[in-house]
Amino acid sequence: MILYFSATGNCKHVATTIARALDEKALSILDAPKEFTLEKGERFGIVTPTYFWELPIPVRDYLSELELELSGDNYTFLIATFGTTPGCTGEEGRRLLAEKGVLLDAAFSIRMPDNWTVWFDLSNPEKVASQNAAADVQIQKVLDQIRTETLGNRMKRKAPYFVKTFTDSAFDSARQTKNLYVEESCIGCGLCEKICPVHAIELKENKPVWVKEQCALCFGCLHHCPKFAIQYGNGATKKHGQYTHP
Numbered sequence: 001m002i003l004y005f006s007a008t009g010n011c012k013h014v015a016t017t018i019a020r021a022l023d024e025k026a027l028s029i030l031d032a033p034k035e036f037t038l039e040k041g042e043r044f045g046i047v048t049p050t051y052f053w054e055l056p057i058p059v060r061d062y063l064s065e066l067e068l069e070l071s072g073d074n075y076t077f078l079i080a081t082f083g084t085t086p087g088c089t090g091e092e093g094r095r096l097l098a099e100k101g102v103l104l105d106a107a108f109s110i111r112m113p114d115n116w117t118v119w120f121d122l123s124n125p126e127k128v129a130s131q132n133a134a135a136d137v138q139i140q141k142v143l144d145q146i147r148t149e150t151l152g153n154r155m156k157r158k159a160p161y162f163v164k165t166f167t168d169s170a171f172d173s174a175r176q177t178k179n180l181y182v183e184e185s186c187i188g189c190g191l192c193e194k195i196c197p198v199h200a201i202e203l204k205e206n207k208p209v210w211v212k213e214q215c216a217l218c219f220g221c222l223h224h225c226p227k228f229a230i231q232y233g234n235g236a237t238k239k240h241g242q243y244t245h246p
């Protein structure tokens with residue numbers, strides 16, 4: 001069983017590619033049961049984006065609520081996709097699973113286009129395509145390591161866990177929904193409301209309204225809007241383009 005959280009498709013691509021190759025099932029964390037027993041020899045994988053060097057809130061919440069029973073010979077792994085650094089995600093995942101009595105056998109990372117377009121420019125399709133081609137090579141390498149049941153935290157560019165003390169507060173302030181806004185070009189299609197994983201958006205008079213003070217800051221609404229009408233902060237997101245994995 002390979003579970004993923006994915007706002008713009010990178011993690012879904014990694015999870016489904018790996019699941020297909022290993023003859024395992026890939027399922028979104030948002031649709032996955034919170035209680036299950038692995039079959040003997042079944043692998044258990046989590047594929048997650050990195051947000052502010054940490055696990056996304058939906059992944060953290062899922063792992064905190066998970067009741068997972070192992071049946072012997074199970075191999076467990078976490079893969080974080082990232083743009084610059086996967087930060088503390090591997091160690092955070094290991095700790096959350098350990099609290100459930102589950103040992104995380106390995107953690108890997110795969111560098112992909114960085115959908116934090118407040119800073120990163122994804123407006124050049126050739127550049128983005130070449131980043132995704134390089135990611136596909138890394139996916140195959142990670143796949144080999146999963147097949148041979150490699151152990152340990154194998155993440156590239158990871159950060160020590162104490163850094164989380166600082167990233168916690170930065171993320172907390174960044175994910176205030178007052179930072180998100182909608183432009184006139186909105187056509188009221190309702191997609192943003194439908195896809196928000198934490199139900200932070202409601203359509204009122206055919207325009208999205210952020211009804212929670214904080215959200216998961218997945219950028220799904222911003223990158224999927226058919227009119228690119230949702231922006232963040234000072235508007236740098238506008239010139240950096242929209243992104244979804246092909």
Ligand SMILES: Cc1cc2nc3c(=O)[nH]c(=O)nc-3n(C[C@H](O)[C@H](O)[C@H](O)COP(=O)(O)O)c2cc1C
Nearest residue numbers: 006007008009010011050052053082083084085115
């Ligand atoms: C709010 C936010 C914060 C992010 N923080 C980081 C980060 O700390 N380090 C990093 O390398 N990438 C970061 N990213 C980039 C994503 O982790 C990366 O693009 C990921 O592959 C997206 O996965 P998805 O397409 O499955 O949603 C961030 C993205 C967002 C939206």
Ligand code: SF4
Nearest residue numbers: 186187189190192225
């Ligand atoms: S997805 Fe975009 S166009 Fe559709 S309602 Fe939301 S902001 Fe408006």
Ligand code: SF4
Nearest residue numbers: 196215216218219221
């Ligand atoms: S409001 Fe947008 S950025 Fe925030 S969690 Fe919902 S979809 Fe993601």
